[in-house]
Amino acid sequence: MQRVDLHLHSSASDGLFPPREVVRRAHGAGLAGIALTDHDTLSGLPEAAREAARLRLCLVPGCEISIVHGDRDLHLLAYFVDADDERMRALLSSMEALRRERVTEMVHRLNSCGLALTLEEVWAQAGGSSAVGRMHVARALVQGGYVTRLGEAFARHIGADCPAYVPKRTPPAPAVLDTVWETGAVPVLAHPGAYDGLDPEHELGGWDLGGVEAFHPAHSPQQEARLVAWAARRGWVITGGSDWHGEDRASDYLGCRSVALEVVAALRALRRRRTPRRSSS
Numbered sequence: 103m104q105r106v107d108l109h110l111h112s113s114a115s116d117g118l119f120p121p122r123e124v125v126r127r128a129h130g131a132g133l134a135g136i137a138l139t140d141h142d143t144l145s146g147l148p149e150a151a152r153e154a155a156r157l158r159l160c161l162v163p164g165c166e167i168s169i170v171h172g173d174r175d176l177h178l179l180a181y182f183v184d185a186d187d188e189r190m191r192a193l194l195s196s197m198e199a200l201r202r203e204r205v206t207e208m209v210h211r212l213n214s215c216g217l218a219l220t221l222e223e224v225w226a227q228a229g230g231s232s233a234v235g236r237m238h239v240a241r242a243l244v245q246g247g248y249v250t251r252l253g254e255a256f257a258r259h260i261g262a263d264c265p266a267y268v269p270k271r272t273p274p275a276p277a278v279l280d281t282v283w284e285t286g287a288v289p290v291l292a293h294p295g296a297y298d299g300l301d302p303e304h305e306l307g308g309w310d311l312g313g314v315e316a317f318h319p320a321h322s323p324q325q326e327a328r329l330v331a332w333a334a335r336r337g338w339v340i341t342g343g344s345d346w347h348g349e350d351r352a353s354d355y356l357g358c359r360s361v362a363l364e365v366v367a368a369l370r371a372l373r374r375r376r377t378p379r380r381s382s383s
């Protein structure tokens with residue numbers, strides 16, 4: 103059976119490898135296709151598309167979009183995004199500005215705690231990516247010798263309830279969902295089992311989703327079974343992916359969670375049914 107990994111990150115956001123290298127590694131791992139889903143940016147897609155075409159690998163153009171629901175930071179995976187759509191570009195441009203504001207405030211709080219980290223050090227970790235975020239702050243803290251590993255940076259400084267934590271600010275979730283559908287993409291709830299205390303079936307049951315990422319390294323087999331059943335009851339597409347950022351671990355590596363290639367066809371069919379008809383005039 104041909105398999106696809108529908109949740110991968112490159113250095114266009116907070117992954118370690120450039121988009122072309124992500125595609126090459128996916129091909130080398132025997133995958134039939136991938137979705138590149140960088141955080142709040144589409145900048146890596148052209149490079150990934152060129153390499154995927156060269157290797158004859160199926161590429162689903164995607165994006166992982168941040169949303170805030172109540173006091174929770176949630177993520178949507180948008181599949182088959184149109185990088186030329188002005189509404190999508192405007193949404194992601196606003197997300198970029200909010201990300202930079204958040205990181206700037208985070209660094210100021212770290213400075214107030216006695217850590218002399220600079221914004222320039224964080225920007226250097228981002229390597230020009232517009233999707234700067236907490237992972238880049240964590241890497242800068244490791245690089246500067248303030249902590250010894252990424253987990254320590256989150257546990258001591260920038261994780262929830264830590265001194266330098268700054269809540270994420272995003273457009274309202276319903277507005278993001280509407281934009282994704284209206285621009286011809288399909289919104290899928292990312293790793294719902296990874297949000298502490300969230301009961302997605304009851305808290306998000308009214309959301310206008312197209313699918314649920316049931317298969318993810320953060321999910322237990324029991325969670326995956328519940329999410330599959332929930333998505334099936336709603337008629338949503340059941341997706342999955344490794345959420346790989348470049349660090350290979352025993353239980354978290356490229357392709358460690360995948361779904362059949364037919365899932366791509368299901369997402370494409372849903373997109374055709376839901377995409378607003380455009381005027382021919």
